[in-house]
Amino acid sequence: MTEPADPASATDDPARLCEEARTLAESGAADRAALLFERVLALGDTPYRARAALGLAVVLDDAGEVARARDADRAAIATGDPEYGPRAAYHLALTHERAGEPGGAAPAWRAVVDFGNPAYLPPAHLALARIADDEGDFETARGHWEAVVATGDPEYAPPAAHDLAQRLLERAEPAAAQRVLTAGLRLIDRAGAPYAYARLATLLGIAYLDQxxxxxxxxxxxxxxxxxxxxxPLATELLARTLPLRGRGAEAGEVWRRGLSDPGVAGQVRARLRRDFGGDDEVADPADLWWEPVVEQSVTDGTLPALAGEAFGALDHMYALLAVRYADDPRERRPGETHEVLGRAVDVPSDYPWGPLLHESFAERLRLAMGTPEG
Known part of the structure; x- marks a missing residue:
């Protein structure tokens, strides 16, 4: 005669309990789901222990019971299950990252890596790279970034390539950065992810600039x-005009000055420096124009926009002084006021570095116009 089935064995089937718990969790009955997951864990070392522990960790975390959730994650990790073990380590790491605890997240991410499940390696290596980078450990970070890029994962490899390339450029390794970025760009669908492609392409251009x-x-x-x-002369111009693109304007000025001080190439360097200058006055020798050295020096120093701002500012102020009084009713002007306003207008550029040169030029032109002997 066949013995009747043990009622407890039917109700404690771990596979059925896990499925029921999952259904309850998805329907919002987290408390009841947690009880079922705990029943599975109470059954001991069954094939469903890791699945139940991870399920329990998730529902507890959603309920705000983070400490208990982490314990459940560790229980899943301890089973060594190749699927639910790394998933639990991943979940455990996220709880620490969410709490701003990189010291707790790092061991969990390393556990993910130790499981070796390819599905979870890219985010784990990327997270470990960023933790190491924040700690100033470039070599460790580099190893993890390279591991992410090597996976060819289209989601995680491009940001890893970007982060690694940035650090390589900071360390004056543009050729290495170029190789990393080229590998990262191959993994991006440009049409599907235009911004990700643009970020890497721009950084690749910077790597070429540094090379x-x-x-x-x-x-x-x-x-x-x-x-x-x-x-x-050509190398001088190319170097001097490229350095400012990398925020190294002071170095560019030194490059120009070096070329201008070398008798063998000074003439050609000056011609290249003045490449964008306007046409010279056919009558006046450029060397006699007081502003030519000022403009040339500003190009050398990379301060031409500032010089233009000064000049237009002075012109605007002078024009305002003269125009306002010109617009007034002549009957309201007091004797001698015109000369006073003119004097104030002429004095406007005095505070600029080039002001004295303008005043000297004005004095000389005035002397010639009045026929005053030079003295």
Whole structure:
């Protein structure tokens, strides 16, 4: 005669309990779901222990019971289950990151990596790279970033390539940055992710700029030695005009000054420096125009916009002084006021570095106009 089935064994089937708990959790009955997951755990070392522990961790975390959720995650990790173990470690890491606890997140992310499940390796390596980077440990961060890029994951590899390339550029390794960015760009669907593509493409352009700067520097050689007359002027211009694109305007000024002080190439360098200047007056020799050295120096120093601002500001102020009085009724002007206003207008540029040169030019023009002997 067949023995009747044990009622407890039917109600404690771990597979059925896990499925019921999942259904309850999805319907919002988290408390009842947690009880069922706990019943599975009470059954001991069953094949469903890891699944139940992770399920319990999730519902407890949603309920705000973070400490208990973390305990459940650790229980799932301890089973060594190749699917639910890394998922639990992933969940555990997120609870620590959400709380701003990188010290707690790092061991959990390392547990994810130790499981070796390819589905969870990219986010784990990326998180570990950023933690190491925040701690100033570049080599460790670099290893994790490279591991992410090596997975070819289209979601996580591009940001890893971007972060690593930025650090490589900061460390003056543009060629290495270029290789990383090129690999990252191959993983992006440009039409589907235009902004991600643009970020990496822009950084790749910067890497090329840094390589070009290094090459131009190398072509100029030792600053104490004369520049090559064949390529020196060209390399000087290219280097001086590229450096400001990387925020290195002061260095660009030094490059121009070096070229201008080298007798062998100074003439060609000056011609390149003045490439964008307007046409010279056919009558006046540019060397006799007081503003030419001022403009040339501002180009060398990268301060031409500031000089233009000063000049237009002075012109605007002078015009305002003169125009306001000109618009007044002549009958309301007191004797001598015109000369007073003119004097104030002429004095406007005095506070600018180039003001004295303008005053000297004005004095000389006035002397010539009045026929006053030079003295």
């Amino acid at each position: 070009a700067i290094a090459a131009f520097h190398a072509s100029l050689g030792d600053p104490s030695e004369p520049a090559d007359p064949e390529v020196g």
